[in-house]
Amino acid sequence: MDLHDFSLTLDFAKKLDSEDTLARFRKEFYLQPNTIYMDGNSLGLLSKRAERALLDTLEDWKEYGIDGWTQGKQPWFNLSEKLGEMIAPLVGASADEVIVSGSTTVNLHQLLATFYKPKGSRTKIVADELNFPSDIYALKSQLNIHGLDPDVHLIRVKSQDGRFLVEDDIIAAMSDDVALVILPTVLYRSGQILDMKRLTVEAHKRNIMIGFDACHSIGAIPHSFSEWDVDFAYWCNYKYLNGGPGAVGGLFVNRKHFDTAPGLAGWFGSDKEKQFDLEHNFTPANTASAYQIGTPHLLSLAPLMGSLEIFADAGMEKIRQKSLHINHYFMRLLEEELAGMKFEIGNPREDYRRGGHVSLEHREAARICKALKENGVIPDFRAPNVIRLAPVSLYTSYEDVWKAVQILKKIMTEKLYEKFANEREVVA
Numbered sequence: 001m002d003l004h005d006f007s008l009t010l011d012f013a014k015k016l017d018s019e020d021t022l023a024r025f026r027k028e029f030y031l032q033p034n035t036i037y038m039d040g041n042s043l044g045l046l047s048k049r050a051e052r053a054l055l056d057t058l059e060d061w062k063e064y065g066i067d068g069w070t071q072g073k074q075p076w077f078n079l080s081e082k083l084g085e086m087i088a089p090l091v092g093a094s095a096d097e098v099i100v101s102g103s104t105t106v107n108l109h110q111l112l113a114t115f116y117k118p119k120g121s122r123t124k125i126v127a128d129e130l131n132f133p134s135d136i137y138a139l140k141s142q143l144n145i146h147g148l149d150p151d152v153h154l155i156r157v158k159s160q161d162g163r164f165l166v167e168d169d170i171i172a173a174m175s176d177d178v179a180l181v182i183l184p185t186v187l188y189r190s191g192q193i194l195d196m197k198r199l200t201v202e203a204h205k206r207n208i209m210i211g212f213d214a215c216h217s218i219g220a221i222p223h224s225f226s227e228w229d230v231d232f233a234y235w236c237n238y239k240y241l242n243g244g245p246g247a248v249g250g251l252f253v254n255r256k257h258f259d260t261a262p263g264l265a266g267w268f269g270s271d272k273e274k275q276f277d278l279e280h281n282f283t284p285a286n287t288a289s290a291y292q293i294g295t296p297h298l299l300s301l302a303p304l305m306g307s308l309e310i311f312a313d314a315g316m317e318k319i320r321q322k323s324l325h326i327n328h329y330f331m332r333l334l335e336e337e338l339a340g341m342k343f344e345i346g347n348p349r350e351d352y353r354r355g356g357h358v359s360l361e362h363r364e365a366a367r368i369c370k371a372l373k374e375n376g377v378i379p380d381f382r383a384p385n386v387i388r389l390a391p392v393s394l395y396t397s398y399e400d401v402w403k404a405v406q407i408l409k410k411i412m413t414e415k416l417y418e419k420f421a422n423e424r425e426v427v428a
């Protein structure tokens with residue numbers, strides 16, 4: 001697969017599809033006719049294997065009732081650990097450093113309650129001004145719980161251009177009064193990958209802990225959290241991992257912290273052997289399992305069994321390779337076909353700095369998105385001017401990408417977006 005003989009033709013797209021070693025996975029997903037789904041970065045599509053896993057869980061409930069916890073196809077009692085083991089290779093961790101539990105925001109609260117320990121003059125948290133709002137709300141509320149004013153104790157590193165963060169700026173903010181750094185692995189708007197390895201080294205040099213929000217990287221790019229010595233990370237499983245709407249999230253805790261008791265304790269964080277002793281003295285597990293709280297949401301957990309199997313079959317390196325390639329092809333097409341139409345590509349161009357989506361900027365982005373949807377292309381819009389489009393390695397074809405660009409070109413040439421208001425929907 002190379003783009004040396006790049007051409008604008010549909011035949012070229014078809015040729016790339018014929019050379020795509022992941023093409024066989026497309027038929028495992030529910031794709032709708034006459035629709036090109038480019039929003040797998042917000043909600044991944046349902047696969048047949050994920051559907052099967054959910055139906056199996058329902059069958060087990062039907063057949064075993066309470067005994068489903070210990071019997072059936074996949075006993076529920078260890079399912080969160082089992083899924084953690086399946087995700088571990090995707091984040092570069094050992095099986096016992098990952099647990100599938102909670103949701104992104106809940107897991108961040110748990111990790112802050114566990115690892116944010118302001119002491120003396122070391123009280124501040126460094127985040128960034130482009131961070132996802134829910135993370136910022138969680139950080140502010142945790143500061144409030146500690147009686148610390150977020151206006152003073154939360155440092156949000158500025159972006160120089162509104163798109164990207166500069167690692168040097170983040171490192172410059174790591175002063176003596178900083179206890180913790182919380183950053184995204186991949187920025188949700190611009191798709192920039194931060195240099196996690198370097199940031200971790202620099203934080204640790206200054207005795208600062210560092211944690212990452214991996215929502216936009218899990219299943220899109222490989223990670224080496226253990227090797228980089230990251231302290232902790234958390235993410236959702238409904239975006240590139242295709243775990244389904246509201247899928248249970250995940251977290252990573254570096255094994256060197258296993259002796260740190262969870263800030264928010266609950267019985268599912270127990271040492272499994274002890275949990276049903278039902279003692280009032282909590283004995284946490286000596287693994288990432290300890291950071292669970294209550295009973296896992298089984299029906300939001302089950303589809304992951306199927307979808308993670310697909311990741312194991314396909315291989316994260318291959319998924320990343322195709323993602324880089326198909327996005328590169330996509331950007332080339334956009335530049336050729338939409339020249340002069342006032343679009344800007346707002347994601348980094350270098351492979352090592354870009355995640356899984358293309359961030360297309362335009363003054364009329366909100367209503368261009370509406371026109372795209374009306375014409376069968378599913379994007380998402382991020383205010384004020386970003387159209388996010390994600391060709392997903394497991395189910396997007398090069399032909400999809402080619403067609404999506406043709407549709408966008410038609411929308412612009414015929415001004416089909418003008419019949420919509422340029423404002424966002426309630427759920428964008």
Ligand SMILES: *Cc1c(COP(=O)(O)O)cnc(C)c1O
Pocket residue numbers: 103104105106132134135184188213215216236249
């Ligand atoms: C999707 C996303 C979230 C969502 O948080 P939930 O608790 O799962 O609703 C949080 N942070 C980032 C960066 C995200 O991309």
